[in-house]
Structure formats: C-alpha cells, structure tokens
Amino acid sequence: MHRVALPVTDGTPLYELAAACEVFGADRQLAGTWYDLMICGEDGAAVGGWLTAGVSRGLEALAEADTVIVTSCRDPEEQPAPALVEAVRAAHDRGARVASLCTGAFTLAEAGLLDGRRATTHWAHTELLQSRYPSVTVDPGVLYIDDGDVLTSAGKAAGMDLCLHIVRTDHGTAVANALARTLVVPPHRQGGQAQFIPAAVGHGRNHVLSGVMAWAADRLDQPLSVRDLAREAGMSSRNLARHFHAVTGSSPLRWLHDQRVRRAQELLEVSDLSVEQIAARTGMGTATTLRRHFSQQLGVPPEAYRRTFRTA
Template structure:
C-alpha cells in the first residue's frame, strides 16, 4: 500500500490540507484496479496530533523519509525561513526517492528546501512573481494549473491543488480510478497541467486621461475591424507614440492589447450568454469560429466549449 505523508508545518492552510486528506485519506480501494489505495500519515514537527486531521495516524517529520509521496500544503507565510526540521525532512525524503508534491504556496516551502532549483514550477498566480524574485533559479510558470517535473510536482492556487492530486491518482491507479474519484467529488475528471490558470483580467492600472478614452472606445467596438492607426488617431498620437504609451501604461503593444481584449470579451460572452461560438467569434472581433477556437485554446489553454462548461453562470 503506497504511503502518503502530509508535511504539516506551523502555517499549513486548511483548504489544501483537506483536499489531500480527502483524496488520499479516504479508503477507495473499489476504484483501484489492484484493490489497493493509500495509507495516509500526518507528519507534524513534534509528532503531536494534527489539529486539522485528528483522525489520521500522526508521526514526526522523520516519517516523511518512509513515504512514497510527500504532500506539502500551502502556507500563509511566504517570506522567512520555514522550520529547518521540515526542510531537512523534505530533503531526506527527496534523497530517498519520494515523490514530492507542493500545493499552491507550498511551492515556497520546496523552494526554501532547494528542491525547485533548476526546475520548472508553479504556484498561485498572485504569488508567482514573488516566488521568482525570491528564488531566481526556478523557472516559475504563472499560467498553468500544475507542473509535473518528475519527482517534484507543484500546483497553482486553491482548486488546482485538487487537479494535481487527481493527476497523482491517475499516475498511480490509472484513468478509470481518477475519473471515478472525480465523479464522487463532483469535479471535472481531468484538467491538464498545461491549462491556464483562470485569472480575472485586471483593469489597465496606469492609463492616463489621454489614452483611456481611446481604449474605452476600442473595447466598445471590438466587433469591428480595428487598426493601430485608428486607435492612435482616437488618442491623438502617432502610431509610434501610441506603441510607447501603451507599453508603458498597459504593459502591452497595441495589437497584443487588442487581442487580449477580444479573448476577454469571448470569455465574458461564454460565461454570461448562450450565444454560439460563431456568434461570439463575430461579437469579439475574431471573425470565424475556427479563428476563435485556435486563439482561445492558445491563450486560455482550453476550448471555448470547455471553458463555458466550467464557468457558465
């Protein structure tokens, strides 16, 4: 029976801890082709019962070295050094061949242990920039749900932790077991790790009074053919001046900004309306359904239909 150890530190957060306990700590041998599920052990710094997992076997951190898989839940503390004993236990488990999976900001704990150096990893999109700043040796991806880098795996924020746990079940017990578990949890059976995190697009934060009205006009006319020249004329700028100003104030070149707005419009229509993909392509300025599907898949990581299924209001 594969052993899963949850590395519970002082700042472990409840949601991701509960996800791991639900996936690995509930006996679901009936889903496994081998008739074997997991043995879950809660590992705490002093071996005392875990406050959030009182009904599970509890051991000290040293027990992580005996686990086949180690789960590191998210942490509320992103700066400073985690418990040295925890870091040592994670390094020892890794050296012994254990598979290490961090959920959400648990990536910061793995980074502090040096287990993400030279690897690709992710975390919640709100904290990805900070992870990259604190640990420049990590290739941080803020645009994916989870990263499977072999022995070390990381997930994005909150519910993406469940996606990663289901991915582990898929690896250990096969697609049928993972799909059966997903049905019991009433969640999508499989969201690939490369799918984009669904991030609410922020408003343009630094747009000036001169540029703002022109961008508002463009948003109101996304269903029409728009050119950089027309946008520059509306802003009272040359095309070169527009490019410089937009890059400084929105972070995007004009055409890239327009494309981003069209994708955002398509997302909004998929969520709020029953319009067909063809109609949404026209209303967002993408032209044809085929064009929308291609660009939407590239930008969001899923098809328009899959996005609507997940987010229709």
C-alpha cells in the first residue's frame, strides 16, 4: 500500500489536516488498494488550538512514507519547526513525494525543496513567501502546482483540490471523481485563487494620486488615456508613471485595466446586467473583450464567476 504521512506539531491548524485525513485516511472502496495513512509528530500536540492529538510515530517516521503531506503552519510569520523541516527534507531525499497544503509551503521552502521551482500558498501570504525565499517562483493565482515530486496548494479549500489531484494522479480520473461525489465537492474547480482575492482598494486619501484615482474610478465607462490621467493630476505623463509605480507597483494603464476588471467583478456579483452591458459600463467596449481580459486575469469567464459569487 502507498504510505502517506501527515506530520503534526504543536499548533497545527485543524482544517487542512482534517481534509487530508478524510481523503487519505478513510476506508475507501474506490480502488483495489487505498492509502496507508500514518500521523507522525508530537504526541499530545494541540491541533486547531483545542484538540489534543494522539500520535504514535515520531517525525523520523516520515522517511518511511511514499508521500508526505505538510499541512498549514501555525503562523507563517514564525520560522517552521526545525525538527519538522529536517524530517521533511530527509523524507524527500529518500524519494518521497512531498506536498504542502496552504502555508505548509513555508516548511517546504525552509527545507530547500522549493528552490528553483514554481510554488504557491494562500494568497494572503504569497508576498511573504516570495520575500523570504527569493529563489522560489511564487505564483499567487493558482489553486495548486504539481512539480512532480513536490506539490503545493493555495489556501484552505485548495488543499482539498490538491488532495483530489493526488488521488487522480495515483488512481485515475474515475476514482477521483467518485471520491469527490462522496465528499460532495467538485472534482476540479475552474480557474485559480485570483478570483478569491479581495479587490484591491482603488484609491486612498493620503498620497499624491488619490485625487486622480478617484476621478478615474468614476469614469471607467469612458475611454481614458495616460494623457487624460496626467492632465487631471496636473503632471507630466512621465511623472505620473513614476508616482503610479511608487504607489501601486504598476503603470497607470495597468492600474486602469485592473480597476475595470474589478468593477466588472462587482457588477457580476450584485447586478443583473448582461455581460454586454457590463462591458460598456467598465470601458471594455464589447463582451468579447471583457471575456478575454477577465479570463486572462482571473482564470474564469465572467459567466462562471457570476455563478460562483452572485449575491442572491
């Protein structure tokens, strides 16, 4: 049987741990042989802040596993537990496939397993992961990444997406689909986690661009150019670009494009306007243009986004 190890340390969050246990630890009759799950780590560790874990194997048992699933860390601002980092590294060195759920990516990165690879984590912590481990190429827009012997997932529910992907890889699509039906979850979700990231604040009140940003946000249905923005801000186009990069990290046109997509998201969520009408109100011109830019930025077409986030 394929042996899956789940390491548990004091403070391990419960959500992703429970999801992995449900997928790999339950007695499934979906395939000829299922997984042999072992929970390794600190006996009596507090899981989820209140549940005491009874663990019979230490972290050194990770080296016996075929697959190691590293769930979320207690606080990504803290350094991962050295003993866990070393055990995960040793398991990988012995040939184990290693996967992280949510902020478990910080443990993999600390172990050096993500160096030179693409990886992801919860969208709220992608910038921290990238700054702390610059040799990792962090992709904030996907639900999970399969890089062969090392896999990473985005936050929370995306951990289930990755677990189902592992089952699909090991046992085929039919088995993964049957498991998804049992768990009452989609076997594969459209798009990435970009669609779940809250819309960035369009403008503030405490910087030189706040006025022109508010002005532009009120006129997204109109054709606006960098020259228009510069004229409203009372500065040259070059100076405007410099300030935009300092405040937003992007160009004026990039910021304007992002605002149009964000406005389209809002209208899809709270209005009954057609995609054609939303395209006009956001300055996208045509429904085809809106669909193209929306899908490129969020990974799903407008219609799919509306079905997911429509407010009753």
